[in-house]
Amino acid sequence: MEKITYIFYQGRKENIENKKFQALDHYYLINNFISDGYPVEIIELDQKPSKINKLFYYYDRFLNKFLSLPSYTHKVCNFANYKILKNSDRVFIVNEGVGFSVLPLLILLKLFNKKQINFFVMGLFSKRIKFPSLFFIHKLLIKLLISCVDNVFFLGKGEFNRAKRFIKRNKKFHFTGFCIDTNFWKIDQSVDKKNNQILFVGNDGNRNISLLLNLIDKMKSYDFLVISNLLEQQINKKNLRIINGNWNSKDISDYDLKKHYKESLITIIPLNNSYQPSGQSVALQSMSQGTPVFISKTKGFWEPDSFKNNEHLIFLESEDTDEWEKKINKTVNDQKLMNFISESSVKKINDEYNLSVYYSKIKKIIDI
Secondary structure (H helix, E strand, O other), rough: OEEEEEEEEOOOOHHHOOOOOOOOOOHHOHHHHHOOOEEEEEEEEOOOOOOOHHHHHHHHHHHHHHHHHOOHHHHOOOHHHHHHHOOOOOEEEEHHHHHHHHHHHHHHHHHHHOEEEEEOOHHHHOOOOOOOHHHHHHHHHHHHHOOOOEEEEEHHHHHHHHHHHOOOOOOEEEOOOOOOOOOOOOOOOOOOOOOEEEEEEOOOOOOOOHHHHHHHHHOOOEEEEEEEEOOOOOOOOOOEEEOOOOOOOOOHHOOOHHHHHHHHHHHEEEEEEOOOOHHHHHHHHHHHHHOOEEEEEEOOOOOOOOOOOOOOOOEEOOHHHHHHHHHHHHHHHOOOHHHHHHHHHHHHHHHEEEHHHHHHHHHHOOOE
């Protein structure tokens, strides 16, 4: 069978080899390929790069600082990894940071060892460049990266449409959306709701933290649980509890997160307006637990045609604190509507956003 190689940031290889994973949402279908018998290799960015690779460090600093492009070539570009890729039939790159980090290797593969390169995108075309005079280099490097891959999978419809304007007539672009491990995210009926707990989860830069803090200040009759590294533990508010953590940390497990979703009254995802498909996994996970989601309707919302307001989740198009407070209070006090949204969201996720559906989409695109 064809050999498949995945390139991740970190945190997956050990989990997969030792079968320590919990939810499979952020493994990008590697377990599906393994279950189907495909030989799979994993490359991760080395957190302690060799002295030779430190020569790439200044190149990475330039891309990160001046072009707003995440790059860590000094952690991954070496002969050993090139040899792994050269001996692979298909390669999966899980985000743009990994993509730019392995760009020198991709160029070599394109020139000398043609392989099928597949690339997941979630924010590449929504970067805000700090130095507009360098935008042409920013765009040139994005085009170079795209030229080195065969398929680009977009998790959000807004960014997919923006990318088609950015690079026109590109048949490599595919909108695939995102799905979660519904086998893991089955509802635990033994967990009871806390009637006044509002949950916030997330660490990406598009979370609207000022709106979150305003809501915490204004809605004192509710207890807020914030699972994020975006707030300082020193923030002292009587109705706020903070759990620091992110996907790679050991501070909170998926089992813990599942419990917090289930016991919360609602989940809120206030966002800054961007083409990045922010809040996607949090929303889908919360919906799978029957916990209604209140989310900002941004231009990067993942599938605006698939999700209906007041049926699958609750959209808010304003950043006004009063409007959020009013909408939350009105909805949570309508038990019939809350039950309807809860039941509709669970069915939506289980039927349409499970990993089997996602796996079928990807296999069809890559023709395997």
